Amino acid sequence: MMKSKSFVFETNFDKLETSLLRIFEAMKMQEVLKKEKRILLKPNLTTNLPYPVTTDPKFVKQIIEIIRNFSDLEIIICEGSGGCDTKRAFEELGYEEISKEFGVKLVDLNKEERVKLRNERALKLKEVWLPKILFSGYLISLPIPKEHSSALFTCALKNQFGIYLSKKAIKEYDKEKFEREEILVVKEIFEKGWNKGELHSIGVHESIFDLNLYRKPDAVICDGRIGVKGHELGGEEFKIGRIFSSFDPVAIDSYLASIFGIDWKRIKYLVYSNSILGKAENFEVKKV
Numbered sequence: 001m002m003k004s005k006s007f008v009f010e011t012n013f014d015k016l017e018t019s020l021l022r023i024f025e026a027m028k029m030q031e032v033l034k035k036e037k038r039i040l041l042k043p044n045l046t047t048n049l050p051y052p053v054t055t056d057p058k059f060v061k062q063i064i065e066i067i068r069n070f071s072d073l074e075i076i077i078c079e080g081s082g083g084c085d086t087k088r089a090f091e092e093l094g095y096e097e098i099s100k101e102f103g104v105k106l107v108d109l110n111k112e113e114r115v116k117l118r119n120e121r122a123l124k125l126k127e128v129w130l131p132k133i134l135f136s137g138y139l140i141s142l143p144i145p146k147e148h149s150s151a152l153f154t155c156a157l158k159n160q161f162g163i164y165l166s167k168k169a170i171k172e173y174d175k176e177k178f179e180r181e182e183i184l185v186v187k188e189i190f191e192k193g194w195n196k197g198e199l200h201s202i203g204v205h206e207s208i209f210d211l212n213l214y215r216k217p218d219a220v221i222c223d224g225r226i227g228v229k230g231h232e233l234g235g236e237e238f239k240i241g242r243i244f245s246s247f248d249p250v251a252i253d254s255y256l257a258s259i260f261g262i263d264w265k266r267i268k269y270l271v272y273s274n275s276i277l278g279k280a281e282n283f284e285v286k287k288v
Contacts, residue, residue: 006248006283008255009218013225013241014063021278023221023245024288030070032219037065037075037135042158044144046233047083048092052226053233055142057094059223063142064102075102080109080162082232083195085189093146095188107133110165110195114184117214123272124202125210129184130163134215141249145256146228147235150204152267153257154232155247156220160211165189166198205206205268212249212277221245222251227260252279 009026013019013212024030033039041063043055051057064075081089086108090096099106112131121125137225141156148154165186172188189195199207222245227238240259250273254264264270264280274280 004167006246006251006279008244008246008248008252008284008285008286009095010224010242010244010285011288013243014056017066020062020066020221021288025221026286027245027247029067029219033067033073033138036073036138038076040134040137040139041075041077041142042153042159042162043077043079043095043142044093044162045079045086045089046080047081048089048104049233050093052144052223052228052237053146054089054093055144056223059100060095060142060189061098061101063140063221064098064104068102070080070276074102074137076107076133076137077104078107078109078112079130080131080165080195082194083160085191086110096225097161109133109163110264111186113187114165115268116182116184116219119213122210122213123206125207125214128164128210129215130214130280132183134163138219139215139217140245141220143220144227145222145224145240145260146232147230147260147262148232150200151269153253153260153262155222155253155256155278156217156246156255157212157269157273159219160208160215161196161199163215164196164199164207166195168198169193169195170184205272208269209272209277214272216277217249219245220249222252222256224256224259227256229260235273250274250280250282251283254280
């Protein structure tokens with residue numbers, strides 16, 4: 001059982017800069033990031049549809065500006081889109097401009113070097129190939145809160161689907177590197193289909209738990225100005241008007257779900273995660 005206290009920070013939205021500054025101060029992020037060598041920002045770019053289906057590039061840009069004011073750490077924006085080529089999502093959603101303006105690297109997780117990991121505590125994914133880069137820095141998840149047709153609700157924990165790649169989606173890989181170093185580098189992906197679709201047959205809720213068991217985010221900053229109700233890819237906008245953050249992805253997901261009127265106990269991946277990956281209850285909400 002987890003004994004440490006979990007907090008969720010929330011602030012009313014006025015402007016991106018001032019709202020996010022309050023969040024950064026509440027989390028003491030300047031002090032936290034002093035110990036790190038690299039920052040990995042993981043937006044939700046599941047496809048090339050614009051905000052609020054995917055993470056607003058303006059939100060990400062403001063976070064980078066704030067970090068740049070106190071740190072010269074390397075910043076990488078990383079994602080593995082499921083419904084389109086990741087490069088297309090970066091280009092069409094405005095992330096290429098951010099990369100050029102701030103000199104930050106864009107990384108397609110679908111084509112990054114993958115290493116094989118094993119964990120007997122996993123519910124389904126006892127063995128999995130995950131991008132090596134995920135373990136090289138401080139991972140900050142930047143999700144959008146949405147109702148979800150398969151998971152019921154998606155925010156921080158479900159955002160980790162982007163680190164996975166279905167075996168059947170791989171069209172070509174570096175065979176020599178795989179045989180020599182046991183490192184999987186995908187060269188080409190089949191364009192048709194959802195390249196995370198394998199997880200739906202394995203079990204969506206179990207897969208969410210498992211992926212976070214291997215690599216959960218170190219921190220979450222959630223753009224809660226607007227959420228999405230009805231369907232994750234084309235539902236109705238749900239105005240919340242707040243920014244949320246936490247070092248506990250389970251707590252922030254549980255709290256956001258409650259704002260959507262969903263009891264966390266109805267969401268199986270939160271039930272699996274509670275007291276193991278974080279706290280779905282008995283956390284403290286701090287308004288800043």
